[in-house]
């Protein structure tokens with residue numbers, strides 16, 4: 001360097017985003033807490049699926065939980081249930097919820113600003129770093145969940161939530177898509193995490209914002225709320241993968257979930273960006289302002305939920321909570337037909353097809369006095385079918401527990417040889433009875449067609 | 453003048469809510485100088501250094517750094533480095549990683565030898581590969597200095613760099629800063645202790661509640677001290693007290709309660725010349741002088757007098 005260039009007055013340039021991103025990654029990787037989380041993501045699902053698949057009591061409350069001992073693929077699908085309820089919001093708390101707050105904790109904002117010389121670049125570098133870390137952890141979870149189950153009980157076919165058989169290849173594809181489908185809502189919660197982290201600094205409330213939001217939304221989701229509102233909440237996007245297991249797939253909820261999640265991601269990120277770039281970094285005592293945050297952080301998200309509810313209601317014409325008798329009867333008879341064919345196969349009886357059975361279901365909720373609509377554990381259904389060549393009709397009774405989110409559990413109530421016992425006697429020994437208890441899915445967004 | 457000046461500031465004012473942190477501050481620091489910023493807690497040192505680093509902008513006044521007028525927040529002249537309040541570092545990284553990641557963040561490709569050399573200069577060579585989590589305050593301070601030196605700065609801003617340093621550390625830091633100034637760079641550092649800076653700085657600026665109360669060479673500051681308190685021990689305390697009381701230009705200060713066994717001492721306040729007179733009279737009266745010296749060193753006294761801190765000191 002010559003003296004001339006040294007003395008030439010010029011301003012410092014902000015550092016390139018690429019360098020800022022790398023710096024953030026270095027810091028993230030150096031956090032022992034994040035390393036522990038990565039290790040947990042790599043091991044916990046594998047250990048859980050491997051161990052639980054071999055137990056006699058299975059987590060039947062979770063979709064596919066009851067099938068964990070029948071196929072390794074069920075383990076990964078069971079893990080997905082836990083992901084949406086708490087694990088992924090918690091994960092985003094640990095990563096995105098902390099990425100800004102960490103600098104507050106360490107008192108390093110001014111150090112970083114002097115080095116980078118641009119709050120905007122810092123914001124995007126941190127956002128991208130949090131995104132990277134989150135996706136890596138999510139990939140670790142997905143991989144681990146598959147490996148554990150498949151190694152433990154092997155890759156076998158499983159019925160979808162409409163009872164139709166999915167081959168191992170189809171399951172592998174479905175599971176890959178299912179894990180991909182939780183990426184958008186994970187991003188939405190990450191963005192909420194960024195928002196909390198930016199707005200509330202060191203306070204634990206900022207760190208736990210995604211978990212807090214998830215818990216609130218889950219509480220709302222347990223209620224029989226209108227379908228349009230349900231679909232407008234990003235937490236519901238964690239469930240839409242279930243529609244991938246049916247034939248045809250229930251894609252409306254999936255696409256709406258993706259759109260809603262991306263809208264939340266965009267809005268929450270924008271709000272975080274605005275709060276961050278307007279922040280006064282000369283004040284080291286900054287610890288956020290909870291009441292202001294409620295106004296500039298949470299109110300817009302609530303508004304987004306309201307607007308998207310309206311848009312979804314208008315676009316789909318969905319009214320009510322979506323659990324209707326006709327849809328339930330059709331879902332149940334479809335599942336029954338598929339699973340009856342499976343049972344016939346297991347028993348080594350003459351082959352029948354679903355079409356030949358002409359199965360129908362008649363459902364009633366809570367007896368005479370209760371309206372036959374909406375979620376509840378008091379649905380009782382009778383499935384009727386005929387075998388080719390037979391003159392008499394077959395009848396089977398099911399008790400249904402229908403959840404507000406459209407998932408139902410059918411519990412066979414007899415006759416014993418059809419659905420009343422958990423095993424069937426096959427030529428090669430006892431096998432699980434597919435008609436005894438099974439999970440199904442009502443498409444909340446489908447239009448209820450008239451009687452059959 | 454301004455072409456040679458590293459910092460040229462006129463009537464800088466910075467207000468936080470109803471606190472006037474800086475008021476009409478002028479500051480001129482020629483290139484190659486080590487300039488000290490002294491003042492009691494809350495005087496505005498950190499605020500001023502923050503302005504120089506571009507962390508905030510003044511509400512009023514003009515500021516030119518290395519020939520570049522200050523603009524938006526964070527937009528400063530190339531070659532300005534340093535820290536305010538306390539240097540930042542990441543506890544999960546080692547000392548070396550903190551420096552290498554910072555260097556690559558700024559796009560400065562530095563040979564690892566450079567960074568080793570830097571760590572040695574600030575006395576962290578031995579712990580270069582330890583994580584900063586276990587570092588003491590002084591070690592973090594040293595690391596902060598090394599980080600500030602990474603980009604070969606032309607203006608180095610250090611807020612209380614001696615904070616937490618042991619005497620050896622202080623000497624090392626002084627050496628590093630002197631070397632840097634010798635190579636033509638400018639250093640501005642703050643302290644709330646005069647004696648930290650006296651030996652190191654070419655010039656000092658004294659701040660008190662946001663205002664400049666003195667700016668100039670240290671030697672000139674010493675002359676500003678004016679009246680000092682002197683502690684006097686003689687062979688005849690009673691006679692000495694009588695003579696001192698007669699000397700109208702001197703004030704007798706009620707000294708601290710004396711511990712048993714302490715020599716009976718007298719504390720008198722006055723200018724140097726008046727003290728000379730007193731000594732002559734005492735000797736004339738046959739009292740031998742056993743001890744005589746300022747209670748507070750002149751620099752410190754000037755500091756206390758100028759920043760108004762001495763009033764509180766004495767009324768306590």
Ligand SMILES: Nc1ncnc2c1ncn2[C@@H]1O[C@H](COP(=O)(O)OP(=O)(O)OP(=O)(O)O)[C@@H](O)[C@H]1O
Nearest residue numbers: 282283468471473492493494495496497498499644
């Ligand atoms: N971000 C801020 N918001 C409000 N007031 C502030 C802010 N920064 C500084 N002040 C106020 O400005 C005044 C000067 O503060 P400053 O930190 O510059 O003093 P200082 O000389 O560095 O003190 P110390 O020796 O304690 O570090 C103080 O009264 C302080 O309370």
Ligand SMILES: [Mg+2]
Nearest residue numbers: 497498537611
């Ligand atoms: Mg300070």
